[in-house]
Amino acid sequence: MKVHSSLSSYYLVFYLTACASSTAFSLHSTGSSSSSASSALSASTTTAASNFIWSQVEQGPPDAILGIAQAFRACDDTRKVNVCVGAYRDAKGQPWVLPSVRAAEHQLLENNDNKEYLPIEGDSIFVQKALQFAYGKEMDLDNTVAGVQTLSGTGACRIGGRFLAKFMPKDTTIYIPTPTWGNHWKIFDECGLQAAPYRYYSRKTNNLDLQGMLQDIREAPEGSIILLHACAHNPTGCDPTQEEWAQIIEVLEEKNHVAFFDSAYQGFASGDAEKDAQAFRNVVAKGTIPVLLAQSFAKNFGLYGERCGTLSVVCNDAEEKERIMSQLRLIIRPMYSSPPKHGSSIVKTVLSDDTLTTQYYTECASMAERIQSMRTKLVEKLAEVGSKHDWSHVAKQIGMFAFTGMTQEMCDRLTNEYAIYLTRDGRISIAGLNDSNLDYVASAIHAVTDGKSITEG
Ligand code: PLA
Numbered sequence: 001m002k003v004h005s006s007l008s009s010y011y012l013v014f015y016l017t018a019c020a021s022s023t024a025f026s027l028h029s030t031g032s033s034s035s036s037a038s039s040a041l042s043a044s045t046t047t048a049a050s051n052f053i054w055s056q057v058e059q060g061p062p063d064a065i066l067g068i069a070q071a072f073r074a075c076d077d078t079r080k081v082n083v084c085v086g087a088y089r090d091a092k093g094q095p096w097v098l099p100s101v102r103a104a105e106h107q108l109l110e111n112n113d114n115k116e117y118l119p120i121e122g123d124s125i126f127v128q129k130a131l132q133f134a135y136g137k138e139m140d141l142d143n144t145v146a147g148v149q150t151l152s153g154t155g156a157c158r159i160g161g162r163f164l165a166k167f168m169p170k171d172t173t174i175y176i177p178t179p180t181w182g183n184h185w186k187i188f189d190e191c192g193l194q195a196a197p198y199r200y201y202s203r204k205t206n207n208l209d210l211q212g213m214l215q216d217i218r219e220a221p222e223g224s225i226i227l228l229h230a231c232a233h234n235p236t237g238c239d240p241t242q243e244e245w246a247q248i249i250e251v252l253e254e255k256n257h258v259a260f261f262d263s264a265y266q267g268f269a270s271g272d273a274e275k276d277a278q279a280f281r282n283v284v285a286k287g288t289i290p291v292l293l294a295q296s297f298a299k300n301f302g303l304y305g306e307r308c309g310t311l312s313v314v315c316n317d318a319e320e321k322e323r324i325m326s327q328l329r330l331i332i333r334p335m336y337s338s339p340p341k342h343g344s345s346i347v348k349t350v351l352s353d354d355t356l357t358t359q360y361y362t363e364c365a366s367m368a369e370r371i372q373s374m375r376t377k378l379v380e381k382l383a384e385v386g387s388k389h390d391w392s393h394v395a396k397q398i399g400m401f402a403f404t405g406m407t408q409e410m411c412d413r414l415t416n417e418y419a420i421y422l423t424r425d426g427r428i429s430i431a432g433l434n435d436s437n438l439d440y441v442a443s444a445i446h447a448v449t450d451g452k453s454i455t456e457g
Contacts, residue, residue, distance in 0.1 A: 064182045068421050077419035081441055083432035084421045086234065086400040087304055088367050093434050096367070098302050100360040104349035113345060118338045120329045122149020122310075126344040129351035130310045133273065134263060134295050136281055146324035147312035148332065149339045152303075153264045153296025154183065156311040160260060160292045161191030162331050163313070163324075164225055174225040174260065175217065177201070179425060181234045184227060184262070198226070201236045203456035206393035206405050208238050210247070217251045226252060230263035230293075231276040232399025235427035239269065239398060245279045249286060258290040259283050267300040269398045271368030273361065284314060297347050299400065300364055306343025367431075374433040375402060381442035389454050402428045404445070405454035418444040 062070065068084045090096040121127070127147045135145065150156040164174065174193045176184050177200035188195045198220070199212030217226055228248075233239055240248060252259055261280050267273035284291050291314040298304045311328070315321040332338070350356045379395045394402045406414075406426035414420040420441060422428050433441060 065423055068415075068423060071415075072421040075419055075421070079440065080419040080421065081432065081437050082421050083428045083430075083441070084423060086299065086429050086431065088299065088302060088371075088400075088431045089434070091370065091434050093432070093436065096302060098360065098363045100350050100356050100363055101301060101303070101346055103356060103359075104346045104353075107349055108342075108345055115341065118149070118341050118344075120148075120332050120338050121325060122339045123341070123344045123348060125352070126348040127310055129348055130295060130297070130344075131312055133351060134266065134277055134280065134293060134310075134312075135284060136274070136277065139284070143318045144315050144321065145312050146315055146321045146328065147310050148325070148328045149344055150294075150309045150311045151336065151339060152298050152307040152309040153262065153294055154187065155307065155339075156294030156296065156309045157184065157187045157262060158191060159311045159328065159331055159335075160294050160313075161188045161193055163311075163328060164258070164260070164292070165192040166331070167327070168225065168258070169223070172223065172225060173220070174227055175220050176227045177213075177229070177233070179235055180227070180229070181262075181264075188227075193225075196220075200233070201238055201403070203405065206403070206455055208236075208240060208244065210240065210244050214247060214251055217248070217257065218255060220255065220257065223256050223258070225258045225260050227260050227262060230261045230266065230280045232265035232269040232401075234264065234399070235401050235423065235425060236403040237397030237399045237401045238393075238403070240279070242278065242282075245282060249283055249289070252283070252289050253286060258292070260292045260294070262294045264294075264296040265299055265399050266295070267361075267364040268368055268371070268400055271365035271372075273300065273364060290314065297343065301347060301350070301360075302367075303343045303346065306346065307340060308343030308347060371400065371430045372398075374430050374438070377435075377438055378402065378428075378430070378433060378442060381438055382446060385439075385443045385446045387442075387446045387449065389449060400429055400431055402430050404428055405456075406445070406449060407452075407454075410448040410452070413448040414444055418447075420444055 061067075065085055069082070072080060072082045072084060088096055127149055128141060130149075131141050131145055131147050132139070135141065139145065141147070148159065150159055161174070164172070171194065174188050174195050175198045176188070176195055178197040179201060185195060198216035199209045201207070202209040202212070220226070229239075231239055251257075261283070263277075263280060266276045269276045280293065283289055293312045294309065295312070296309040297306075298309070301308075313324050313328075315324055350360050375397070376395060379391045382389070382391050391404075394404060397403060404426045408424045411422055411424045411426055414422060418440075
């Protein structure tokens with residue numbers, strides 16, 4: 001059996017990177033020695049100076065998610081399976097470009113769309129269509145929502161975080177669920193926001209810790225920022241029910257907290273984008289809770305590499321909206337000036353055309369259905385291969401991920417002994433499973449969990 005170490009894979013990546021740069025350096029040096037003496041001298045002086053300056057820079061750790069994706073690419077084991085990054089794969093394990101997205105791209109090409117700069121805040125028609133998708137057709141977007149186009153969901157969190165850091169009182173803390181998408185902590189730290197955790201999920205019960213969540217949100221200082229996953233919570237796949245949301249909304253209102261929604265999976269939870277927006281829309285409908293929304297089209301439109309999303313702030317009136325828009329522009333302009341155009345043009349084209357929109361909704365539902373069916377099959381297969389554990393939490397969870405309850409040690413064994421790449425918190429991207437790798441993954445999970453606990457305490 002081939003033995004792989006996830007950690008040694010990381011180091012392999014860094015080693016290769018280091019080799020690549022030292023090769024570049026030696027080639028460069030050889031090249032300069034064959035040219036004039038003065039250019040050789042200036043090249044070596046430059047190299048020596050930069051070595052001196054950067055010698056203090058430490059090697060950083062690999063990213064908890066994308067670092068593993070990189071290790072997967074470097075692995076040459078033919079059995080390897082990627083269930084790490086939350087990127088949809090079809091039944092054959094291949095990336096899928098939605099046919100509605102392809103049709104929109106054809107339209108853009110036929111219309112001879114130009115490559116001009118977008119305004120700082122992005123394409124206003126895209127923003128309007130995108131916000132309608134999130135807030136619903138009833139919302140008076142023109143007068144009450146300040147929205148800008150962003151570099152996908154990550155960029156939206158970053159712009160929103162920066163806005164909050166600039167305009168909330170200095171000691172305001174953003175409360176983040178435990179666990180959460182790991183990048184949240186880094187993003188808000190970079191924004192200059194103070195962050196603290198709130199309880200969300202119990203590893204003892206493999207279920208929502210509603211009482212812990214309500215208590216932590218209630219005990220947070222009045223006027224704090226509460227980060228909420230709009231649906232398909234990452235990594236747990238565990239969302240509050242509508243009744244539980246009602247209790248959360250009550251506390252948000254009681255404590256005058258700001259609700260910052262991260263919506264990266266609208267449509268992926270239930271297969272119905274309208275249904276998945278319900279909790280968010282209920283908070284907005286209250287009219288008493290300040291709301292921000294970070295929206296991504298990476299997953300639900302399959303536009304991962306196109307970096308397309310929005311950040312919006314619910315305002316009292318059109319005058320307030322204009323003031324906030326001006327501040328969002330001031331944050332964006334020195335950061336990246338204006339957003340890229342292709343992804344937003346695709347989403348705009350799809351959502352501006354009734355036929356393409358209907359087609360899109362069907363395609364989004366088909367992704368959610370395939371994920372859901374793999375989820376059920378995984379649980380069935382685990383029983384079939386002899387697992388005695390209760391995996392019903394995995395069957396109940398929704399969205400892209402299964403939060404299995406496996407420990408870091410079990411995850412490392414899956415990677416090292418079976419070349420199954422997953423995050424070390426026990427999260428599996430269900431979208432990476434298909435009929436060809438299901439038996440293998442289920443048997444490996446059984447092997448590393450057999451006789452051991454998958455719940456804490
Ligand atoms: N918010 C949440 C909750 C996410 O899970 C992700 C992506 C994002 C925002 C950002 O997505 P975007 O910038 O691509 O729009 N999380 C992925 C990928 C799917 C990643 O880590 O970047 C994940 O595997 O968790």
